Amino acid sequence: MALLSVSDINVYYGAIHAIKGVSFEVNEGEVVTLIGANGAGKSTTLKTISGLLHPKTGGVEFQEKSLLGVKPHKIVEMGLAHVPEGRRVFLQMSVEENLEMGAYTRPGSEVDPGLEKVYAQFPRLKERRKQTAGTLSGGEQQMLAMGRALMSSPRLLMLDEPSMGLAPILVDQIFDIIQSLHKAGTTILLVEQNAQMALSVADRGYVLETGKIVTSGTGAELLNDESVKKAYLGG
Secondary structure (H helix, E strand, O other): OEEEEEEEEEEEEOOEEEEEEEEEEEEOOOEEEEEOOOOOOHHHHHHHHOOOOOOOEEEEEEOOEEOOOOOHHHHHHOOEEEEOOOOOOOOOOEHHHHHHHHOOOOOHHHHHHHHHHHHHHOHHHHHOOOOEHHHOOHHHHHHHHHHHHHOOOOOEEEEEOOOOOOOHHHHHHHHHHHHHHHHOOOEEEEEOOOHHHHHHHOOEEEEEEOOEEEEEEEHHHHHOOHHHHHHHOOO
């Protein structure tokens, strides 16, 4: 049974039809990626799943429960965490305070074990735990945004453009972290402009063009697909 099921959603920004009949699913334990050019509708799809936008028609189900009309914080409580594009960490707060904010839907007894787990995953954050988030590098802020989402103990982690604006060496680091989270049992829905990296870590992928899914397949199939190579892999 799919952990997340998106069925035929249509999303509008005013008169603009941004998402046109998109359907896909994510099964427990998978990394699934949505790739596509800027403005293809990838971030809009994630925002619709996490309750920040509402589809005009269609459905979104998580663990077989409809998410339509559910408030975003309740969706987090249900086990779905969203790391937004641009990281959005609280710049004036310390690293540890940012992480604690991520646990606001969890009982207090889970905060310390959650911090230990995140620090084991991101040793750099442990070193910097008393620093204000605004003093971190872009890569460290991305780690912090991911760590903060993990504090809610999600069944599904949605990552929106985690490599955006990062130097190539940091991009590699972030993708290593995505793979280790996956190995540790986290199900991941990844939106990413770096199609090469995204498809190399994904079990399956969907290609979005102007709000529609035009191709789907395993990560390996899409990496070898001529039209995908031409459009997104510089092949």
